[in-house]
Amino acid sequence: MNDISIVVKSLRSRRLSTIITAASVAVATALLLTMLSLRTASFEAFQRGTGTTHLLVSADSSPLTAVLNGVFYANAPSNPISWSKFQEIKNGFPYEWVVPTQQGDSFRGFPVAAVGPEFFTRFEPVRGEPWKLVDGQFPSKLFEVCLGSTVAADTGLRVGQKIVLTHGTGASLHAHEHEEFPFVIVGILQPSGSAHDRAVFTDLESSWILHAQERREHAGIEEAATVADLTDEDRKITGILLRLPTRPGRDASAAIQQQFDALRRDTAIVVAQPAQQIDRLRSIIGNIDELFIALGVAVLLSSGISILLSMHNSMAERRKQIALLRALGVARVRITGMILTEATLIGFAGAIGGCALSLIGNAVASGALKARIGLVVDPTLDPRSTVIIVAGAIVLSALAGVLPAITAYRTPVADNLRPEA
Amino acid sequence: MNHAVELANVHFDYGDEFSLSIQELNLNKGEMALISGGSGSGKSTLLWLIAGLLRARSGSISVAGERMDGVSESAADRIRARHIGLVFQTHHLLPEFSAQDNVALALMAAGEPEKTHASRSRELLNKLGIERVHVPVANLSVGQQQRVAVARAIVCKPTIVLADEPTASLDEVNASQAMDLIQQACREAGAALLCASHDRAMQSRFERVIQVDSFVSSARSHTQTGARA
Numbered sequence: 001m002n003d004i005s006i007v008v009k010s011l012r013s014r015r016l017s018t019i020i021t022a023a024s025v026a027v028a029t030a031l032l033l034t035m036l037s038l039r040t041a042s043f044e045a046f047q048r049g050t051g052t053t054h055l056l057v058s059a060d061s062s063p064l065t066a067v068l069n070g071v072f073y074a075n076a077p078s079n080p081i082s083w084s085k086f087q088e089i090k091n092g093f094p095y096e097w098v099v100p101t102q103q104g105d106s107f108r109g110f111p112v113a114a115v116g117p118e119f120f121t122r123f124e125p126v127r128g129e130p131w132k133l134v135d136g137q138f139p140s141k142l143f144e145v146c147l148g149s150t151v152a153a154d155t156g157l158r159v160g161q162k163i164v165l166t167h168g169t170g171a172s173l174h175a176h177e178h179e180e181f182p183f184v185i186v187g188i189l190q191p192s193g194s195a196h197d198r199a200v201f202t203d204l205e206s207s208w209i210l211h212a213q214e215r216r217e218h219a220g221i222e223e224a225a226t227v228a229d230l231t232d233e234d235r236k237i238t239g240i241l242l243r244l245p246t247r248p249g250r251d252a253s254a255a256i257q258q259q260f261d262a263l264r265r266d267t268a269i270v271v272a273q274p275a276q277q278i279d280r281l282r283s284i285i286g287n288i289d290e291l292f293i294a295l296g297v298a299v300l301l302s303s304g305i306s307i308l309l310s311m312h313n314s315m316a317e318r319r320k321q322i323a324l325l326r327a328l329g330v331a332r333v334r335i336t337g338m339i340l341t342e343a344t345l346i347g348f349a350g351a352i353g354g355c356a357l358s359l360i361g362n363a364v365a366s367g368a369l370k371a372r373i374g375l376v377v378d379p380t381l382d383p384r385s386t387v388i389i390v391a392g393a394i395v396l397s398a399l400a401g402v403l404p405a406i407t408a409y410r411t412p413v414a415d416n417l418r419p420e421a
Numbered sequence: 422m423n424h425a426v427e428l429a430n431v432h433f434d435y436g437d438e439f440s441l442s443i444q445e446l447n448l449n450k451g452e453m454a455l456i457s458g459g460s461g462s463g464k465s466t467l468l469w470l471i472a473g474l475l476r477a478r479s480g481s482i483s484v485a486g487e488r489m490d491g492v493s494e495s496a497a498d499r500i501r502a503r504h505i506g507l508v509f510q511t512h513h514l515l516p517e518f519s520a521q522d523n524v525a526l527a528l529m530a531a532g533e534p535e536k537t538h539a540s541r542s543r544e545l546l547n548k549l550g551i552e553r554v555h556v557p558v559a560n561l562s563v564g565q566q567q568r569v570a571v572a573r574a575i576v577c578k579p580t581i582v583l584a585d586e587p588t589a590s591l592d593e594v595n596a597s598q599a600m601d602l603i604q605q606a607c608r609e610a611g612a613a614l615l616c617a618s619h620d621r622a623m624q625s626r627f628e629r630v631i632q633v634d635s636f637v638s639s640a641r642s643h644t645q646t647g648a649r650a
Binding site: 001002003005012013320321324327328329331332413418 | 465469472474475494495498499500501502503505507509513515517518522525526527528529530531535538573585
């Protein structure tokens with residue numbers, strides 16, 4: 001028999017109350033941990049989309065808009081960049097790679113990105129995770145597309161099937177479909193956990209031909225356009241992904257800022273460092289994020305209050321037990337310690353239960369979120385956050401035990417040992 | 422030192438309503454005495470003073486040669502755990518604990534080595550006729566609970582057992598058996614016994630009867646404060 005066994009027996013004797021109280025701590029802990037996981041996941045998802053790009057050039061109105069449109073497909077960029085400007089930029093610095101992109105069309109509401117071949121061979125949507133195919137191959141000929149994983153999952157389309165792209169976002173009832181140029185699906189991409197999973201990819205020339213055809217139709221030419229018919233007016237892009245050379249194993253380079261500043265002098269374009277813009281976005285939506293964390297803390301505090309109430313209510317029933325222990329010679333301080341240990345154990349059990357709950361929840365949610373919206377949530381718990389939250393829950397629980405412990409400390413012995421007490 | 426308990430010039434009061442003054446009261450080691458008196462006469466108060474659960478206003482109280490007055494509460498706790506066994510009218514067992522655990526509580530409080538708790542408790546309970554030592558005491562009969570309470574009181578081999586109305590809730594036959602048990606257990610443990618009872622029939626069992634009324638110097642109302650029972 002020792003103090004801990006008395007505490008455990010006492011908790012067992014109030015099994016239902018103990019379980020409910022510990023469960024409230026578990027739910028609060030899990031809620032906080034899951035919120036932190038989702039917060040981390042959401043920002044990582046943003047970062048994942050930017051991949052290995054150092055700089056993004058577009059003709060959008062601001063760097064943030066450029067990133068939202070060029071990386072996250074928020075809208076089709078409205079202003080084009082000429083092919084000659086692209087060549088000028090490409091040849092103006094010994095970049096590691098340069099990927100021209102063009103947006104403007106869609107398929108069943110999913111954005112279509114026409115990209116240079118380096119998009120699949122050099123650009124990585126997530127650093128260290130190059131593109132992989134679930135099926136088929138990357139587009140290599142005219143009028144071929146590969147589908148992002150979400151597009152494939154949502155439409156049920158497979159390699160070999162043909163699709164027709166829509167001019168613009170397709171939101172209008174009268175949206176024009178490029179029926180004269182069906183595209184063959186040649187590949188399905190593996191999920192990347194980024195916005196690219198919601199896009200359809202093709203090559204630049206196919207996209208230019210679609211728009212050359214429109215130009216020719218307006219001019220009354222009925223013959224289908226070919227590569228040979230493309231003019232400089234047709235060869236337009238909406239974005240350029242750039243990566244500067246870095247040392248092996250490094251992602252940053254001092255030249256990034258220099259080149260960023262150099263490109264910014266050109267007022268015809270907008271240059272963005274995607275990582276910086278993501279941080280900016282993070283600071284904009286950070287307040288909402290803090291609100292969720294505050295809610296989680298409030299839930300944790302309320303669970304602390306429930307421990308206090310549960311233990312405080314039990315003190316009325318336990319006066320005789322405490323008086324008896326005192327009569328047997330157990331010191332007041334020791335009994336106070338037992339009550340605090342009880343509260344701490346409830347908090348500990350709740351916090352551990354919360355970790356388990358969060359792990360299970362994250363595991364279930366990560367699969368569902370990745371499959372449904374392409375958001376990658378790491379089902380493991382961040383060690384630092386977990387330690388802080390678990391320690392916080394335990395300390396809070398111990399604090400909740402202070403008032404009942406004081407009540408125990410002050411319990412009069414003689415009065416509570418009387419037969420009528 | 423042959424005294425289990427020594428009281429000298431002890432004064433205690435509950436304000437103006439009640440006061441207890443004892444010039445001298447000694448109990449020898451192994452001696453068995455009955456504190457007799459009516460309801461509210463101060464029998465329990467005397468026991469709680471000896472046990473250090475109530476503090477005297479003045480005077481000295483020693484148990485097994487160790488002063489209970491003037492020492493810190495924790496020191497009094499240690500003396501109580503080591504030298505005093507307590508038996509209550511309603512047993513005051515912890516119902517969710519087994520018989521063995523209830524007895525082991527006293528050993529824990531006395532600081533006895535933990536590894537001996539189970540064996541010592543079990544052996545004593547078996548000796549007192551309790552075989553189902555792992556059963557929660559709530560599932561035992563009243564008679565068996567009484568035995569567990571006695572076992573808890575003597576398991577640390579105390580210098581003195583203080584029994585507060587141990588038979589008050591029992592009929593004549595059961596009260597007699599309970600007292601037999603307590604007295605025999607104390608005898609075998611070598612403990613003195615100071616038993617408070619309002620039952621005059623108990624007097625024949627004790628070689629010494631202490632009339633608590635002789636210590637009460639003022640008592641306007643004996644029924645208002647239950648702690649004086």
